[in-house]
Amino acid sequence: xxxxxxxxxxxxxxxxxxxxxxxxxxxxxxxxxxxxxxxxxxxxxxxxxxxxxxxxxxxxxxxxxxxxxxxxxxxxxxxxxxxxxxxxxxxxxxxxxxxxxxxxxxxxxxxxxxxxxxxxxxxxxxxxxxxxxxxxxxxxxxxxxxxxxxxxxxxxxxxxxxxxxxxxxxxxxxxxxxxxxxxxxxxxxxxxxxxxxxxxxxxxxxxxxxxxxxxxxxxxxxxxxxxxxxxxxxxxxxxxxxxxxxxxxxxxxxxxxxxxxxxxxxxxxxxxxxxxxxxxxxxxxxxxxxx
Amino acid sequence: xxxxxxxxxxxxxxxxxxxxxxxxxxxxxxxxxxxxxxxxxxxxxxxxxxxxxxxxxxxxxxxxxxxxxxxxxxxxxxxxxxxxxxxxxxxxxxxxxxxxxxxxxxxxxxxxxxxxxxxxxxxxxxxxxxxxxxxxxxxxxxxxxxxxxxxxxxxxxxxxxxxxxxxxxxxxxxxxxxxxxxxxxxxxxxxxxxxxxxxxxxxxxxxxxxxxxxxxxxxxxxxxxxxxxxxxxxxxx
Numbered sequence: 463x464x465x466x467x468x469x470x471x472x473x474x475x476x477x478x479x480x481x482x483x484x485x486x487x488x489x490x491x492x493x494x495x496x497x498x499x500x501x502x503x504x505x506x507x508x509x510x511x512x513x514x515x516x517x518x519x520x521x522x523x524x525x526x527x528x529x530x531x532x533x534x535x536x537x538x539x540x541x542x543x544x545x546x547x548x549x550x551x552x553x554x555x556x557x558x559x560x561x562x563x564x565x566x567x568x569x570x571x572x573x574x575x576x577x578x579x580x581x582x583x584x585x586x587x588x589x590x591x592x593x594x595x596x597x598x599x600x601x602x603x604x605x606x607x608x609x610x611x612x613x614x615x616x617x618x619x620x621x622x623x624x625x626x627x628x629x630x631x632x633x634x635x636x637x638x639x640x641x642x643x644x645x646x647x648x649x650x651x652x653x654x655x656x657x658x659x660x661x662x663x664x665x666x667x668x669x670x671x672x673x674x675x676x677x678x679x680x681x682x683x684x685x686x687x688x689x690x691x692x693x694x695x696x697x698x699x700x701x702x703x704x705x706x707x708x709x710x711x712x713x714x715x716x717x718x719x720x721x722x723x724x725x726x727x728x729x730x731x732x733x734x735x736x737x738x739x740x741x742x743x744x745x746x747x748x749x750x751x752x753x
Numbered sequence: 754x755x756x757x758x759x760x761x762x763x764x765x766x767x768x769x770x771x772x773x774x775x776x777x778x779x780x781x782x783x784x785x786x787x788x789x790x791x792x793x794x795x796x797x798x799x800x801x802x803x804x805x806x807x808x809x810x811x812x813x814x815x816x817x818x819x820x821x822x823x824x825x826x827x828x829x830x831x832x833x834x835x836x837x838x839x840x841x842x843x844x845x846x847x848x849x850x851x852x853x854x855x856x857x858x859x860x861x862x863x864x865x866x867x868x869x870x871x872x873x874x875x876x877x878x879x880x881x882x883x884x885x886x887x888x889x890x891x892x893x894x895x896x897x898x899x900x901x902x903x904x905x906x907x908x909x910x911x912x913x914x915x916x917x918x919x920x921x922x923x924x925x926x927x928x929x930x931x932x933x934x935x936x937x938x939x940x941x942x943x944x945x946x947x948x949x950x951x952x953x954x955x956x957x958x959x960x961x962x963x964x965x966x967x968x969x970x971x972x973x974x975x976x977x978x979x980x981x982x983x984x985x986x987x988x989x990x
Binding site: 463 | 772775776779780782783784786787790802805806894897898901902
């Protein structure tokens, strides 16, 4: 009896066939969909293979509960926030407002705005996380997105002196435009935020036989090597000195990571303290639409 | 009949070919099972993207059917199999036709799911369709297991199950009719729901067909169009 005759999930069969590159595979249990199994193939001895299967249903359940919670909570938070922000706007424009209150109201407006961005990011992250690989039906004009990002960055008040755009390819990406837009926007706004006024940001897009490579490079403050793996964690900050007054929500890179996963792409981060950082998104060849 | 019997032949290549055929069929079965599962999920969660994805994947199942079909004729032509081997090849040819049809029905459900998703999702999220969908999924799963284990008892159970599917289908149709009479604006939506139920019911029939081929493969008896009691007698006798 062969194992792939009974466990027939396509992912599992693909893993059995050319699994060596992959770490493992997660499939619904063959007997019941309520059970999730994590399978790993370990080669040993002469041409022998050992199949390790672990029940991860509990783990999946918790992950789903967490996602649902984030989605519901952020949705519930949005409604009261809209009311608060609305009245604050009205108050700020009201001439009858006593002058000692001008400062506090402006602060409140700013913080309400930040909180709205935060909730929006949380919601976006929750949607990205619950979805699987996205469709390949639309070709996204990546050059247009990058041009737009460059223009937006140049329009910011305290931006670095130079924001360059290097387009070496006119190929597009097969995927979701809005998600790729937020990938670029998040990477560029991070670069702007952590680069001093006399620094340089370089945005580039090129393709080769390994696929497409989208890169945002800056000459900013950089991060320590052992912090790089943690950068895409939500709300992770490299040090307390780099405080929230920078204005980010702490979710940007998590959004980037999940949007890229949906496009079968991966994020590579290189950085050196004081010299700068380089964020590269590697898209596989079958996601690249050559123009 | 034990699977070891494929390894009985003097020609090692022949054994491998028969074993390969069976594995290919089950691979195709796995694909179809997955498609069906996703299609039912698309309906109950109102996920139009997933529905369209199911619909766009059907060509893979079709391609596999053509490939297995070709392999079968090649084995027939070059090996001239006899007895149980011949039955296996014949059963494979029949099983893949039914599997391909299940794939088509899943594709249809996928399309309908994407259409239904744009309409109002009912409060019960089509729980009847989910129940029926889960039922035929289990049937398909069990019948493929029976095929891989060559277990005619399990196959017979699938044949018996089909009656329940037909009942559930009738019930959904009746329910849809009464809901359509209540409010004529919902006719379009419930027509689609009936189509989904119909497709699921057809999948149940195909699973039953496959189970019958398994019994044919194991016992060498064709039990199509026989009453269940007769079948049981045939097999035990």
